[in-house]
Amino acid sequence: MEKIYIPGMSVTREELQKITDLFRSQKMPVVPFTNEYLFLSKMSKNNIRKLIMERIDFICHRHDGVHLICHSMGCNLGVIASSHPCVESLTLISPEFGSTTRLEKKEILERTSQKYQQEQIETFPTRSLGEQLLLVGLFLRSRSWALKELSHIDVPIRVYYSEGDPFVSREEIRKIGDFTTKKIMVETSNHNPLLSEKGPELVKMIKRYYGE
Numbered sequence: 001m002e003k004i005y006i007p008g009m010s011v012t013r014e015e016l017q018k019i020t021d022l023f024r025s026q027k028m029p030v031v032p033f034t035n036e037y038l039f040l041s042k043m044s045k046n047n048i049r050k051l052i053m054e055r056i057d058f059i060c061h062r063h064d065g066v067h068l069i070c071h072s073m074g075c076n077l078g079v080i081a082s083s084h085p086c087v088e089s090l091t092l093i094s095p096e097f098g099s100t101t102r103l104e105k106k107e108i109l110e111r112t113s114q115k116y117q118q119e120q121i122e123t124f125p126t127r128s129l130g131e132q133l134l135l136v137g138l139f140l141r142s143r144s145w146a147l148k149e150l151s152h153i154d155v156p157i158r159v160y161y162s163e164g165d166p167f168v169s170r171e172e173i174r175k176i177g178d179f180t181t182k183k184i185m186v187e188t189s190n191h192n193p194l195l196s197e198k199g200p201e202l203v204k205m206i207k208r209y210y211g212e
Contacts, residue, residue: 001088001210002063004056005030006081008072008094008192009037009135019194026203028212030069031059033077041134045145052081060086067210071192072096076142082153089156091206094165094191096139097147098172105166112164116189119164119196150176157181158209160202164189 005023007016016035023030033055034040040048059066065088070078075095082090100108127135157177161168163185173183184205190196194203 001065001067002059003028003030003067003069003210004033004059006033006068006070006074006077007035008074009139011035011071011192015192015195019192019199022194022199023203026200026207028203028207028210033074037073037135037138038131041138045141048077048142049080052077053084056081056084056086067091069093069206070095071194073139073142076139076146079146079149079153080142082155083149087155089158089210090153091209092157092159092176093193093202094161094168095159095173095176096167096169097143097150097176098169100166100169104169104171108164108166108170112189116164119189153177158206159183160186160193160205162186162188162190162193162196165191167191 003023005019007019011019013035016032020030020032033052040051043051056066065086066084067089068078068081068087069091071093073096075092075097078090078092081087159173159176159181161170161173161183168191176183186193186196186198186202188196188198193199
């Protein structure tokens with residue numbers, strides 16, 4: 001069973017390589033979908049869906065099925081792709097299906113800032129204002145598509161999120177899936193816990209979930 005990793009919109013090539021190396025080190029290699037989202041930002045929903053489905057079709061020619069492991073905006077694309085008949089499961093890491101309220105963000109930071117004050121502050125790649133706007137537009141569009149399809153997902157879902165992540169709404173996480181959907185908190189404040197010191201532990205949890 002092949003695993004496809006769909007990254008968030010701000011991942012750098014170096015970070016994506018680090019993540020794929022992390023999975024490989026745990027003997028669970030993943031195939032990265034892409035980190036070049038600028039070209040997707042100018043495409044329609046149907047063309048984006050077609051591109052994702054064609055990618056899964058190509059992989060399914062060599063494998064019985066695929067698991068989707070998605071991060072942040074990649075979770076939006078994962079929801080869109082989950083209707084493909086070859087998709088066996090959907091793993092969501094730090095999904096942003098709804099923004100945190102000012103109060104919720106304040107509570108998260110007050111509760112966890114001391115605990116994770118030693119963690120390195122995340123840096124994001126420098127992009128022009130025009131590129132940033134295109135990516136934000138893609139995020140908002142893909143989120144709206146995902147929210148329309150989220151309640152119709154037929155494959156098992158598992159959710160992982162960082163305890164100190166102020167960008168992920170706990171209220172929205174509670175709405176994902178049904179009583180069979182397990183939501184697991186990872187003890188870090190990194191928006192992508194795979195890039196934190198808990199990364200190896202998280203990959204091991206995902207691996208156990210897949211029964212490997």
